[in-house]
Amino acid sequence: MTSATPSRRERLRAETASEIKRVALRLLAGGGPDAVSLRAIAREMGMTAGAIYGYYPTRDDLITALINDVYTSLVDTMEAARNAYPRSDAAGRLLAWGEAFRVWAIGNPAGFRLVYGDPVTGYRVPEGGAAPEAAHRACIGLAELVSAAWPHVRAGQPSAGHRWSDFAPALSDSIREAFPELPAEAVALALRLWGRMHGLVALEVYGHLRAQTTSPEKLYRAELLDLAASLGLGDQAGTT
Amino acid sequence: MTSATPSRRERLRAETASEIKRVALRLLAGGGPDAVSLRAIAREMGMTAGAIYGYYPTRDDLITALINDVYTSLVDTMEAARNAYPRSDAAGRLLAWGEAFRVWAIGNPAGFRLVYGDPVTGYRVPEGGAAPEAAHRACIGLAELVSAAWPHVRAGQPSAGHRWSDFAPALSDSIREAFPELPAEAVALALRLWGRMHGLVALEVYGHLRAQTTSPEKLYRAELLDLAASLGLGDQAGTT
DNA sequence: TCATTAACTACACGCCGTTTAGTTCGTGTA
DNA sequence: TACACGAACTAAACGGCGTGTAGTTAATGA
Numbered sequence: 223m224t225s226a227t228p229s230r231r232e233r234l235r236a237e238t239a240s241e242i243k244r245v246a247l248r249l250l251a252g253g254g255p256d257a258v259s260l261r262a263i264a265r266e267m268g269m270t271a272g273a274i275y276g277y278y279p280t281r282d283d284l285i286t287a288l289i290n291d292v293y294t295s296l297v298d299t300m301e302a303a304r305n306a307y308p309r310s311d312a313a314g315r316l317l318a319w320g321e322a323f324r325v326w327a328i329g330n331p332a333g334f335r336l337v338y339g340d341p342v343t344g345y346r347v348p349e350g351g352a353a354p355e356a357a358h359r360a361c362i363g364l365a366e367l368v369s370a371a372w373p374h375v376r377a378g379q380p381s382a383g384h385r386w387s388d389f390a391p392a393l394s395d396s397i398r399e400a401f402p403e404l405p406a407e408a409v410a411l412a413l414r415l416w417g418r419m420h421g422l423v424a425l426e427v428y429g430h431l432r433a434q435t436t437s438p439e440k441l442y443r444a445e446l447l448d449l450a451a452s453l454g455l456g457d458q459a460g461t462t
Numbered sequence: 463m464t465s466a467t468p469s470r471r472e473r474l475r476a477e478t479a480s481e482i483k484r485v486a487l488r489l490l491a492g493g494g495p496d497a498v499s500l501r502a503i504a505r506e507m508g509m510t511a512g513a514i515y516g517y518y519p520t521r522d523d524l525i526t527a528l529i530n531d532v533y534t535s536l537v538d539t540m541e542a543a544r545n546a547y548p549r550s551d552a553a554g555r556l557l558a559w560g561e562a563f564r565v566w567a568i569g570n571p572a573g574f575r576l577v578y579g580d581p582v583t584g585y586r587v588p589e590g591g592a593a594p595e596a597a598h599r600a601c602i603g604l605a606e607l608v609s610a611a612w613p614h615v616r617a618g619q620p621s622a623g624h625r626w627s628d629f630a631p632a633l634s635d636s637i638r639e640a641f642p643e644l645p646a647e648a649v650a651l652a653l654r655l656w657g658r659m660h661g662l663v664a665l666e667v668y669g670h671l672r673a674q675t676t677s678p679e680k681l682y683r684a685e686l687l688d689l690a691a692s693l694g695l696g697d698q699a700g701t702t
Numbered sequence: 703t704c705a706t707t708a709a710c711t712a713c714a715c716g717c718c719g720t721t722t723a724g725t726t727c728g729t730g731t732a
Numbered sequence: 733t734a735c736a737c738g739a740a741c742t743a744a745a746c747g748g749c750g751t752g753t754a755g756t757t758a759a760t761g762a
Binding site: 255256335338339340343344347353357361382383384387388389390393410413414416417418419420421422424425428429430431433434435436437440441443444445447448452 | 587621622653657669671674680688
Binding site: 475478509510512513516 | 708709710711712713
């Protein structure tokens with residue numbers, strides 16, 4: 223913010239910092255979470271491990287940066303998939319979002335583990351622990367899907383008596399601002415959507431589903447359709 | 463199998479082998495997955511790390527044994543909770559199973575990670591990769607719940623055209639033997655139940671839900687009720 | 703009694719994250 | 733232009749890890 227013209231030094235520095243992340247992501251994709259080590263990254267860059275401490279104060283800070291990058295790319299992907307369908311096609315947008323989630327996860331198992339599992343050996347989430355902004359965006363995206371379906375949601379949804387105070391202020395505030403017509407109950411529904419998409423995908427990524435079925439994608443598709451139906455968006459064609 | 467009377471040596475040996483697992487589980491519960499190391503276990507037992515190789519050929523074999531134990535204890539817990547309700551109370555049994563799953567997971571986060579996540583640093587599932595017997599039992603348990611509800615499942619369940627060949631032979635065979643009246647579609651439904659329970663619980667265990675809501679249990683309860691309703695077991699009292 | 707052998711230790715190897723002290727070199731200023 | 737500063741980096745060390753291997757102890761059984 224303070225620098226109008228980033229000096230040459232600053233440019234080199236920023237470039238190195240992002241090269242570290244780039245190499246880390248490559249190692250992650252190539253050799254799984256355990257292949258991401260400061261020593262391996264440094265080796266790959268022709269440096270020594272200690273040098274990385276000039277860019278990230280600790281390994282976990284680097285991992286945290288990676289998580290944010292990867293999480294953001296996931297949410298970007300889902301939003302793009304959703305936006306390929308017009309606002310009028312609530313079912314299409316829901317299915318697109320859900321499919322994009324699974325496709326990304328299956329294509330990026332290491333990334334999925336990074337974001338939703340134990341990222342790498344010994345990593346602990348930072349104390350301050352503000353959820354990454356990407357998680358917030360994901361929740362908003364889900365709320366948007368719920369919002370579009372809300373008029374059709376059959377009143378039969380079990381009301382567990384959710385209140386606004388049940389949710390993180392950051393979440394409540396954004397949703398009330400973006401979708402003023404939604405009740406707290408709808409936020410609960412959005413989080414449940416999240417859980418429903420997450421369940422089968424997590425089981426598949428970690429190999430539990432493949433031990434039981436040869437076609438997890440069929441299972442997931444059925445789940446998405448059931449999910450759409452339960453939101454009152456039933457039978458609007460199973461677009462890709 | 464060959465020994466009628468286990469010799470003193472054999473008894474000591476078996477006792478040591480299980481003490482290793484016991485200590486490992488204690489370390490796991492106490493210090494998370496990273497606290498489980500051969501050196502730590504040996505230290506705790508007044509041995510050296512190498513000694514453990516006399517009992518488990520490699521660290522991953524020990525971890526595999528732990529996973530089996532922990533997974534089995536989870537399934538035992540869920541089955542017991544379910545069996546507290548009579549067969550006639552299909553909804554009660556479903557809710558009990560589901561609640562038991564979450565309660566166990568929240569009370570045993572390290573165990574949950576061991577079974578459903580990346581167990582510990584560098585662990586890779588064994589090649590032969592037969593899914594643990596406990597996973598099989600869990601699937602059967604879910605199928606039983608579906609079986610009890612099957613007459614009520616509204617025909618509207620989206621049919622994704624599942625066939626018996628879509629599932630692992632071990633699973634298909636057991637289910638066809640135990641519940642001859644069930645179609646392949648019902649197995650798919652059982653696996654989807656699994657995913658639905660798994661989703662919110664996994665998000666909660668890994669800290670993603672708590673960043674968004676202060677009452678994950680309410681969310682999960684609502685999900686279970688919705689799930690029961692979608693199986694046609696609606697409105698049969700929200701028993702504990 | 704004594705050879706066999708299971709059980710275990712001691713040590714080494716290469717990996718890891720992290721810290722510290724020392725070195726190199728581009729940069730802004732006098 | 734000369735020089736001092738400081739950023740960037742290396743080298744080496746610490747303790748921890750899983751895993752082999754060679755050597756030691758002690759219980760077993762003929």
